Amino acid sequence: MSHETIKILLVEDNEADIMLTQDAFEDAKLRNEMTIARDGYEALDYLNQTGQSADAVLPDVILLDLNLPGPSGKEILAHVKSTPHLKDIPVVVLTSSEDPHEIKQIYDLSANCYIAKPIDLDKFLETMRGIEHFWVQMVALPMEPA
Amino acid sequence: MNQGTDIEKALSLIIHDMGAPLRSATYFTNRIRKAGENQDSGSLERDLDMLQQSIAQAQDVLDSVRVIRSILFHPAMSVAFGIDDIRLHLAFQFNGADITFEVSDQTVTAAIT
Numbered sequence: 001m002s003h004e005t006i007k008i009l010l011v012e013d014n015e016a017d018i019m020l021t022q023d024a025f026e027d028a029k030l031r032n033e034m035t036i037a038r039d040g041y042e043a044l045d046y047l048n049q050t051g052q053s054a055d056a057v058l059p060d061v062i063l064l065d066l067n068l069p070g071p072s073g074k075e076i077l078a079h080v081k082s083t084p085h086l087k088d089i090p091v092v093v094l095t096s097s098e099d100p101h102e103i104k105q106i107y108d109l110s111a112n113c114y115i116a117k118p119i120d121l122d123k124f125l126e127t128m129r130g131i132e133h134f135w136v137q138m139v140a141l142p143m144e145p146a
Numbered sequence: 147m148n149q150g151t152d153i154e155k156a157l158s159l160i161i162h163d164m165g166a167p168l169r170s171a172t173y174f175t176n177r178i179r180k181a182g183e184n185q186d187s188g189s190l191e192r193d194l195d196m197l198q199q200s201i202a203q204a205q206d207v208l209d210s211v212r213v214i215r216s217i218l219f220h221p222a223m224s225v226a227f228g229i230d231d232i233r234l235h236l237a238f239q240f241n242g243a244d245i246t247f248e249v250s251d252q253t254v255t256a257a258i259t
Contacts, residue, residue, distance in 0.1 A: 015170070015196060015199075016169065016174060017166065019173070096161075096163075096165045097162050099158065117166075118169075119164075119165040119168060120169070121169055121172045124169055
């Protein structure tokens with residue numbers, strides 16, 4: 001892949017999960033730049049390039065927690081997938097729930113994948129490294145042609 | 147509603163809501179251990195605060211579970227509860243769905259999102 005830096009938007013309100021995800025992505029082979037949105041409003045501002053994020057550069061991948069203060073992860077997902085210039089950005093949904101109804105609902109909203117966050121700390125780190133390996137190192141992401 | 151199904155839903159929600167603070171507590175405990183070894187008092191203080199927050203989150207979940215137990219199994223009892231308790235209670239009924247509220251005076255209107 002010819003990507004120089006992969007831009008990741010992490011939408012997450014849990015401080016420990018933010019730090020853990022950053023830890024897991026720190027050792028990545030490819031350069032990545034992670035921006036954090038700590039609630040639904042910050043995420044929408046960033047994606048819509050409004051408010052304090054007027055100069056934001058759109059991410060290549062979104063890691064999205066579902067339970068957020070303000071607009072929920074489902075609302076963010078629906079917004080991304082129904083907005084023409086955002087809809088191609090892969091959205092990795094991260095949540096604690098393994099409820100099959102919720103999983104179906106999330107895929108109906110066109111999420112690119114649904115991952116249940118493991119409770120165990122080591123498994124959580126392993127999962128995040130797996131996400132980094134797949135979405136940052138293996139997958140060809142949609143980019144603006146040079 | 148079938149009591150077994152209620153209990154199954156309740157247990158799933160408890161696992162869901164307790165997972166994050168427990169994972170956080172483990173993470174910050176590890177960081178505190180490292181900060182102690184490195185004698186990094188700045189990190190130590192910050193991570194202790196975060197550990198306390200994680201414990202408080204776990205305590206909130208347990209408090210909600212206690213209230214819900216009162217609502218589910220002692221319906222005649224007068225119980226004080228807040229909006230978060232009602233949200234969790236309704237989530238039991240509606241299979242873990244996210245619930246949003248509009249509250250006006252004494253009337254509570256809930257919508258499943």
